[in-house]
Amino acid sequence: xxxxxxxxxxxxxxxxxxxxxxxxxxxxxxxxxxxxxxxxxxxxxxxxxxxxxxxxxxxxxxxxxxxxxxxxxxxxxxxxxxxxxxxxxxxxxxxxxxxxxxxxxxxxxxxxxxxxxxxxxxxxxxxxxxxxxxxxxxxxxxxxxxxxxxxxxxxxxxxxxxxxxxxxxxxxxxxxxxxxxxxxxxxxxxxxxxxxxxxxxxxxxxxxxxxxxxxxxxxxxxxxxxxxxxxxxxxxxx
Ligand code: SF4
Numbered sequence: 533x534x535x536x537x538x539x540x541x542x543x544x545x546x547x548x549x550x551x552x553x554x555x556x557x558x559x560x561x562x563x564x565x566x567x568x569x570x571x572x573x574x575x576x577x578x579x580x581x582x583x584x585x586x587x588x589x590x591x592x593x594x595x596x597x598x599x600x601x602x603x604x605x606x607x608x609x610x611x612x613x614x615x616x617x618x619x620x621x622x623x624x625x626x627x628x629x630x631x632x633x634x635x636x637x638x639x640x641x642x643x644x645x646x647x648x649x650x651x652x653x654x655x656x657x658x659x660x661x662x663x664x665x666x667x668x669x670x671x672x673x674x675x676x677x678x679x680x681x682x683x684x685x686x687x688x689x690x691x692x693x694x695x696x697x698x699x700x701x702x703x704x705x706x707x708x709x710x711x712x713x714x715x716x717x718x719x720x721x722x723x724x725x726x727x728x729x730x731x732x733x734x735x736x737x738x739x740x741x742x743x744x745x746x747x748x749x750x751x752x753x754x755x756x757x758x759x760x761x762x763x764x765x766x767x768x769x770x
Pocket of ligand 1: 579
């Protein structure tokens with residue numbers, strides 16, 4: 533019979549923690565938990581230390597996080613699990629069960645590459661909100677360019693369908709980057725996501741980009757971005 537402490541040792545390593553955030557779960561105050569590593573290499577990624585060199589970041593003690601969550605009960609609305617890519621971690625379900633056990637709703641950020649994990653979490657009722665990055669229009673060339681490697685397009689499409697039909701609240705989101713996205717890409721993606729409950733478009737920020745070339749790349753101008761953003765879906769645009 534595993535002890536409580538051996539059970540804790542099987543939880544995914546946590547590399548960062550924010551006690552209260554007003555920006556990671558729209559309309560809510562959330563604690564944020566960062567998990568290491570990712571199977572994508574998006575050149576505009578601003579969490580590249582977490583993606584490329586997670587071993588250089590100390591683990592955040594799980595007990596400290598639990599203490600903080602308990603202290604903030606009644607003040608925070610839930611816990612946002614982000615990364616990196618959380619679904620790559622074995623035992624992610626156990627981590628989410630710990631947070632749900634504290635009575636806290638869970639939001640999961642994902643790149644959608646692990647529909648098997650997503651299906652399990654949805655079936656187990658372990659997530660209350662899913663935010664999936666949809667990196668580009670759904671074809672191999674466009675997607676591979678934005679994620680910096682071969683695109684698991686079938687998995688991405690499967691995740692999109694799972695989330696749409698999963699019975700939990702959700703959003704899709706796309707970061708638009710000059711040189712990676714053109715207006716017709718976003719128009720095509722709008723067609724492919726038609727009927728989605730919510731699709732948010734955000735402008736690229738060069739700060740801390742993974743690919744050094746993107747550190748000096750400008751975001752879309754206000755005028756250009758306004759046109760791209762007009763394709764967002766969902767009445768409650770954020
Ligand atoms: S932007 Fe997201 S999916 Fe892309 S490399 Fe960074 S963590 Fe991974």
